[in-house]
Amino acid sequence: MKDKRLKFGIIGLGLMGREFASSVARWCHLLDSPLTPEITAICDVNSALFPWYTDHFPSIKQQTKDYRELLRNPEVEAIFCAVPHNLHEEIYCACINSGRHLMGEKPFGIDKKANENILKMVGAHPECFVRCTSQFPFFPAVQRICGMIEAGSFGQIIEVNCGFKHSSDLDPNKPINWKRMIEINGEYGCMGDLGLHVCHVPFRAGWKINNVRAILSNIMKERPDAQKNRVPCKTWDNATLFCEASEAHRTDCFPLTIKTQRIAPGEKNTWYLEISGTKACAGFSTKNPKSLRILEYQGGEQVWQHIDMGHETAFKTITGGIFEFGFSDAILQMWAAFMYEYYHKQPLKKFAQCATPQEAALSHTLFTAALMSQIEQQTIPLE
Ligand SMILES: NC(=O)c1ccc[n+]([C@@H]2O[C@H](COP(=O)([O-])OP(=O)(O)OC[C@H]3O[C@@H](n4cnc5c(N)ncnc54)[C@H](O)[C@@H]3O)[C@@H](O)[C@H]2O)c1
Numbered sequence: 001m002k003d004k005r006l007k008f009g010i011i012g013l014g015l016m017g018r019e020f021a022s023s024v025a026r027w028c029h030l031l032d033s034p035l036t037p038e039i040t041a042i043c044d045v046n047s048a049l050f051p052w053y054t055d056h057f058p059s060i061k062q063q064t065k066d067y068r069e070l071l072r073n074p075e076v077e078a079i080f081c082a083v084p085h086n087l088h089e090e091i092y093c094a095c096i097n098s099g100r101h102l103m104g105e106k107p108f109g110i111d112k113k114a115n116e117n118i119l120k121m122v123g124a125h126p127e128c129f130v131r132c133t134s135q136f137p138f139f140p141a142v143q144r145i146c147g148m149i150e151a152g153s154f155g156q157i158i159e160v161n162c163g164f165k166h167s168s169d170l171d172p173n174k175p176i177n178w179k180r181m182i183e184i185n186g187e188y189g190c191m192g193d194l195g196l197h198v199c200h201v202p203f204r205a206g207w208k209i210n211n212v213r214a215i216l217s218n219i220m221k222e223r224p225d226a227q228k229n230r231v232p233c234k235t236w237d238n239a240t241l242f243c244e245a246s247e248a249h250r251t252d253c254f255p256l257t258i259k260t261q262r263i264a265p266g267e268k269n270t271w272y273l274e275i276s277g278t279k280a281c282a283g284f285s286t287k288n289p290k291s292l293r294i295l296e297y298q299g300g301e302q303v304w305q306h307i308d309m310g311h312e313t314a315f316k317t318i319t320g321g322i323f324e325f326g327f328s329d330a331i332l333q334m335w336a337a338f339m340y341e342y343y344h345k346q347p348l349k350k351f352a353q354c355a356t357p358q359e360a361a362l363s364h365t366l367f368t369a370a371l372m373s374q375i376e377q378q379t380i381p382l383e
Contacts, residue, residue, distance in 0.1 A: 004034065006339065008075040009041035009100075013049040016082035016105055016133070017042075021053060021306045023332045030336050031316040034343040037335065039077075043070040067091055071098040078129075078342075081105065083301045085192060089114035092117040095123045101129040103338055106196040106369075107370040108132045108360035122357045129342045131354035132229045134200040138333035138352070140309040140325050141284040141292035144200065145273060145349035149205045152326045153296075154277025157247055160202060161274045163259030165267035166192040169220060169237060180233050189216070189236030191367040192258035196355060199366065201273060202256060203359045204351060204378040206248040209256065213242045214370035219263050241370050269327070272274040272296060290324055314352035315340065 004289045006037045006161050007022075010017050024037045029233075040061035041087075042053050050063045070076060071094060078101035081091055096118075109115030124131050136142060148154060168174060178184040179193060186192045216236040223233040237262040245256040264270070273284035283293040292307045310322045311331070315336035337347065338354050354380035369380040 002342045004343075005036050005038045006101075006342070007064075007074065007075055007077045007122050008037050009043065009070045010039060010053075010147060011043045011070060011079060011081045012083035013042055013044035013046070013053060013097075016083065016128070017044070017049075017080070018052070019328065019331050020080045020082070020103075020335065021057065021300060023335045026332065029204070029319070029332060031318060033315070033336060033339060035339045040075050041070050042071050043067045045278060045369075052095075053339075067094065071095065071100070073175055074287060075216040076100060084178045084184045084277060085110040085186050086323070089117050089209065091116050096121045096125050096128050096130060099125065099128060101342060103131050103133060103335075103354065105133050106360065107186070107363065108196070108355075108357065111188070111353065112368045115361055119357055119361050130357055131338055131341070132196065132357065132360045133194060133334060134336040135327075135330040136197055136202055136353040137204070137265060137329045138337070139284070139286065139289060140312040141290070143312065143314055144272065144292055144309065145275065145282045146201065146204075148280060148282060148294075149201075149275075153280050154282075155273055155279030156250065157207070157245075157254045158276040158278060159208070159254055160245070160256045160276075161272075162198050162345050163270075163272055164198050164203065164259070165259065165261045165264035165270045165272075166238065167195070167262075167267045169262045169266050170265055172220055175225060176225055176231060176233055178233050180223060182234050185235055187371060188367045189218075189239070190260045190262045191236065191239050191241075191370060193262070193366055195239075195258070196363045197271060198258050200262060200355050200359060201351070202245070202258075203355075203362050204353075207245045207256065208248065209366060209382050210253065210367050210380050212245045212366060212373055213383045214373040215240045217241075217263075217375040219319060222262040236281070237261070237301040238372060241366070243366075253364060256345070286327075287343065289326065314348055329376065 032167045039057045058176045079095045080107045092104045110375045216232045217238045222230045242260040243256040244253045246253045274283040281295040295304045311319045341347045373380045
């Protein structure tokens with residue numbers, strides 16, 4: 001089984017390109033994987049990034065600054081593309097049009113129009129397996145919560161709060177980078193950066209968002225550039241989306257609050273999910289990554305349990321069941337999900353799957369409505 005390989009090209013060798021490569025390097029960590037990724041070709045406009053890859057991956061036979069050249073390489077079967085948002089539409093479409101399988105980074109297009117064009121290309125190439133990154137559902141505690149959603153253990157949903165918070169932008173002297181520039185990161189600002197991570201579980205649960213009232217804040221209106229001049233910083237730093245949602249089989253609605261914040265003092269990559277239901281409640285935050293909070297109610301006392309989660313992963317690994325799980329483990333699990341689904345033509349289970357292009361499209365509908373809500377200062381219905 002293990003000698004079956006899928007040959008990858010990576011386009012965009014920055015932060016996330018390296019995370020993927022590191023997962024490939026420790027693929028032996030996974031037990032029972034039907035297919036092994038192999039990095040065959042790499043591409044970035046910045047050739048200074050090549051040596052880290054070529055030093056660690058002797059399988060690389062092509063290094064190029066032009067993604068078109070990589071796409072002309074007949075050995076490349078699949079692509080991981082991790083480039084700035086303004087390039088998603090052009091490069092994702094070119095990858096799919098060349099017949100390559102694709103894992104694209106979120107937000108899967110800088111805006112709704114770009115996303116629609118990517119989705120059209122996906123539709124025109126059913127032979128290509130296309131998924132979008134989303135690693136947080138793979139934390140063991142989140143897998144447990146998702147199992148509860150699937151089993152209907154929450155009863156009627158009362159309320160859901162979920163979010164993703166960063167804090168390094170609290171420093172007004174942090175230099176501006178592409179993630180703070182509207183023309184490269186997009187009008188969505190923090191929603192484009194962080195939003196799909198937060199929406200993935202609610203979307204997969206089948207909770208329909210009926211409308212949204214958004215409050216968006218641009219807190220730091222300028223930042224230093226590379227020359228230390230203060231320049232405008234126009235992206236939204238923080239977004240709170242108050243949504244009315246409904247479960248597929250009920251007419252009752254419940255409040256679903258989505259927070260994506262780049263200026264949340266004290267928070268470093270804190271992803272959280274809290275669900276209250278009539279029969280159970282659950283809460284998880286990456287702040288305490290092995291702690292799962294559950295309250296189960298069948299009458300009588302309402303007692304919160306705090307459970308220490310070990311390494312209870314969707315895709316089995318060599319790590320002992322009591323050991324801790326972290327960010328790079330979630331990335332490895334996400335890639336295991338990509339490879340599993342590609343190989344078996346179906347996911348291992350409902351919540352052990354990367355985000356689909358359709359889920360990415362739903363997030364664009366939501367974030368576009370949120371932008372409209374901010375402009376009109378009103379609740380906006382979703383199509
Ligand atoms: N899943 C996650 O947790 C997560 C975390 C951070 C970023 N991201 C996403 O990953 C993507 C990339 O973000 P990053 O943090 O890796 O950014 P990065 O800036 O670290 O890396 C992007 C790379 O793309 C390269 N690039 C730019 N133009 C190019 C072109 N025309 N051809 C080839 N390469 C080009 C840049 O030189 C850079 O090395 C974005 O979509 C971002 O939203 C996801």
